[in-house]
Amino acid sequence: NGNEEQSQDYLFKIVLIGDSAVGKSNLLARFSRNQFHPYSKSTIGVEFQTKTIDIDGKEIKAQIWDTAGQERFKAITSAYYRGAVGALVVYDVCRHQTFDSVGRWLEELHMHCDVNVATILVGNKTDLKDAREVSTAEGKALAEAQGLFFMETSALDSSNVAAAFQTVVEEIYHIVS
């Protein structure tokens, strides 16, 4: 575009996957707009949010894709995954069933993306302490077995949300740079 003097821009496509209602859309809303929505609503019309992150003085654009609820029908299309270099595989620490689905989500991810796709396993809703069904140790063990990064988050109280996205972006950056 004739703007050769500008420093190189990085644009990383990152996908959010995991069972319905684990908090994917709220993790993205918290990270990109510092918002939280107590009632579930599918993202209509918005396919992704872009957030600029600084690493080593480089400007990195993280283009984070969210589903519009298709995961409920196991109908995420290949277009969703196409070109993704990072992924957050999210489960709800209060619903063990969503943790049991993680293996299936990883299979789907690896069917569509390069084996090097930077992936973090995210146990969300840590604020609901009394309702926990998946221990931190259990999450960590699965992540280690699958060679994934791991973090527990709360989109409600913000804990570790930025850190989870940042971890993925830094890993992608290290892979490509």
Ligand code: GDP
């Ligand atoms: P998605 O289907 O995976 O995109 O999940 P949503 O982001 O729509 O969240 C599903 C429900 O869980 C909504 O009612 C959210 O308000 C709620 N939720 C999401 N994240 C959290 C969290 O960290 N803590 C709590 N307590 N509720 C959450």
Ligand code: MG
């Ligand atoms: Mg959603």
